[in-house]
Amino acid sequence: EELENSTMPIRARLNIAKDESKVEMIKSGPYSSCLIIEKSKRHLCNYGTEYGDMLMGIFGREVENAYNDNEGTFKFSYDIDINGAISSQNDVTIEFRLTE
Numbered sequence: 001e002e003l004e005n006s007t008m009p010i011r012a013r014l015n016i017a018k019d020e021s022k023v024e025m026i027k028s029g030p031y032s033s034c035l036i037i038e039k040s041k042r043h044l045c046n047y048g049t050e051y052g053d054m055l056m057g058i059f060g061r062e063v064e065n066a067y068n069d070n071e072g073t074f075k076f077s078y079d080i081d082i083n084g085a086i087s088s089q090n091d092v093t094i095e096f097r098l099t100e
Contacts (some may be wrong), residue, residue, distance in 0.1 A: 014094075016074070023054045023076050039063045057081040071097040097100050
């Protein structure tokens with residue numbers, strides 16, 4: 001869950017394709033969005049704001065993982081463009097460890 005200058009939490013969920021080549025980042029709460037990150041591909045995605053939905057281009061720069069039986073790292077990087085102009089470059093790293 002995230003708090004973004006609000007008392008209303010935003011829940012973020014990642015769906016990772018079985019072949020680990022694509023990630024869907026879904027946010028729900030007062031404003032929802034679904035961003036699709038796929039290496040070397042651009043997807044048009046809706047991003048919800050308090051002023052309404054925005055259509056943004058999402059270009060996946062990198063989707064990679066490294067793991068063994070007990071722990072690992074999943075990374076993805078993407079650019080956001082609005083009307084064709086890059087507005088941000090983003091890097092996400094998730095480290096995980098299996099617990100018993």
